[in-house]
Amino acid sequence: MQVEELELSQFRNIDRLALKCPESLHLFVGQNAQGKTNILESLYLLALGKSHRTRKDKEMIRWEANAAQIKARVSGEFGNHRLDIRLTPRGKKVVKNGLEQRRLSSYIGTLTAVLFAPEDLTIVKGSPQVRRRFIDMELGQVSPSYIHDLTRYNQLLLQRNQLLKDMGSRRERANPLLEVMDEQMIGLSTSLWKKRVTFIHQLTKWAQDIHTAITQGREKLAIEYQSAVPTKEGIDEAGYRLSLEKELNRLRDQELRRGTTLTGPHRDDIRLSANKVDIHTFGSQGQQRTAALSLKLAEIELIHQETGTYPILLLDDVLSELDDSRKTHLLEAIRGKVQTFVTATGLEGIDHETCERARIYRVQHGSITEQG
Numbered sequence: 226m227q228v229e230e231l232e233l234s235q236f237r238n239i240d241r242l243a244l245k246c247p248e249s250l251h252l253f254v255g256q257n258a259q260g261k262t263n264i265l266e267s268l269y270l271l272a273l274g275k276s277h278r279t280r281k282d283k284e285m286i287r288w289e290a291n292a293a294q295i296k297a298r299v300s301g302e303f304g305n306h307r308l309d310i311r312l313t314p315r316g317k318k319v320v321k322n323g324l325e326q327r328r329l330s331s332y333i334g335t336l337t338a339v340l341f342a343p344e345d346l347t348i349v350k351g352s353p354q355v356r357r358r359f360i361d362m363e364l365g366q367v368s369p370s371y372i373h374d375l376t377r378y379n380q381l382l383l384q385r386n387q388l389l390k391d392m393g394s395r396r397e398r399a400n401p402l403l404e405v406m407d408e409q410m411i412g413l414s415t416s417l418w419k420k421r422v423t424f425i426h427q428l429t430k431w432a433q434d435i436h437t438a439i440t441q442g443r444e445k446l447a448i449e450y451q452s453a454v455p456t457k458e459g460i461d462e463a464g465y466r467l468s469l470e471k472e473l474n475r476l477r478d479q480e481l482r483r484g485t486t487l488t489g490p491h492r493d494d495i496r497l498s499a500n501k502v503d504i505h506t507f508g509s510q511g512q513q514r515t516a517a518l519s520l521k522l523a524e525i526e527l528i529h530q531e532t533g534t535y536p537i538l539l540l541d542d543v544l545s546e547l548d549d550s551r552k553t554h555l556l557e558a559i560r561g562k563v564q565t566f567v568t569a570t571g572l573e574g575i576d577h578e579t580c581e582r583a584r585i586y587r588v589q590h591g592s593i594t595e596q597g
């Protein structure tokens with residue numbers, strides 16, 4: 226998968242940008258707050274239909290403008306596509322090959338992207354929310370039905386929490402509407418849980434090999450999906466349903482008191498360990514970084530396996546955060562097969578060979594000029 230052309234208009238601090246990008250490596254260099262991440266954000270938005278750093282689409286419209294547009298021509302094993310996203314204060318319009326896409330799940334997947342930013346280095350150490358977001362964004366790219374279920378689940382969760390609050394204030398213990406919601410929630414939870422467990426299983430296979438290679442055989446990575454619903458090893462969907470039903474009954478009084486849903490996929494997590502030692506609690510910063518890098522590289526391979534084409538890779542200021550051996554591993558792993566867009570504040574720390582084969586741009590106050 227490759228972005229052949231990218232056009233931005235009134236996006237963040239960028240007035241206009243028209244890039245032709247047949248090459249596989251693009252390097253955006255500039256001081257802080259000049260617009261480098263904005264370029265990566267526009268590519269991420271094109272791929273996933275949403276930004277990686279804001280939920281408010283209108284924040285991406287240039288302050289003095291009333292609309293922004295991001296357009297691209299992408300090519301891949303399955304032909305060429307034109308993607309077009311228009312942002313206005315009233316909302317977002319997503320267009321693929323001239324046809325407006327009303328559902329994000331029918332748009333996502335045309336262009337896939339893996340973003341690696343400094344905050345991803347905290348994926349191991351950070352809160353469970355960071356890891357759930359990682360799963361949601363990555364799994365969503367290879368499974369439109371996952372996005373569909375997740376959207377419905379999140380809506381249902383809000384409604385259920387409101388109902389629990391209302392029931393709690395009325396000191397009500399049973400309500401037919403809650404029974405209906407629970408039935409829907411159990412169905413959606415089972416589907417999300419199953420998809421996530423399968424995803425983590427597939428991701429682990431790739432991540433283990435990559436992690437072993439980076440650590441030169443010293444460490445074996447393991448990833449375990451931790452469900453908030455009690456699950457025994459080898460449990461199937463019917464077993465999960467049953468366990469969730471029981472758990473909802475057990476938690477009913479607590480949920481009514483607190484006015485919130487206390488179990489389900491929105492409380493799940495993953496645990497990473499190296500040589501059976503939990504990296505979250507006991508890992509060194511280096512181990513945590515290696516695990517984060519292994520996950521990201523594994524994701525690239527998984528997307529390739531599932532969609533038949535490599536994603537684009539967006540590296541936001543991470544080269545300076547990685548030591549030489551991890552950096553070399555990263556650059557070697559993507560070389561020649563993954564179109565990559567990199568931001569950096571300077572060229573120091575990026576090896577000569579990489580600079581030689583990259584197209585280099587200077588970014589200053591939102592204007593981008595290619596270096597001759």
Ligand SMILES: Nc1ncnc2c1ncn2[C@@H]1O[C@H](COP(=O)(O)OP(=O)(O)OP(=O)(O)O)[C@@H](O)[C@H]1O
Pocket residue numbers: 236237238239255256257258259260261262263264284285286287288289542568570
């Ligand atoms: N909607 C907007 N309209 C105009 N300018 C914006 C808007 N949103 C952000 N900016 C500006 O964009 C700049 C930030 O750009 P960006 O996040 O791409 O920085 P960067 O070059 O990646 O820097 P760093 O290396 O610090 O991450 C800031 O100057 C900010 O004021």
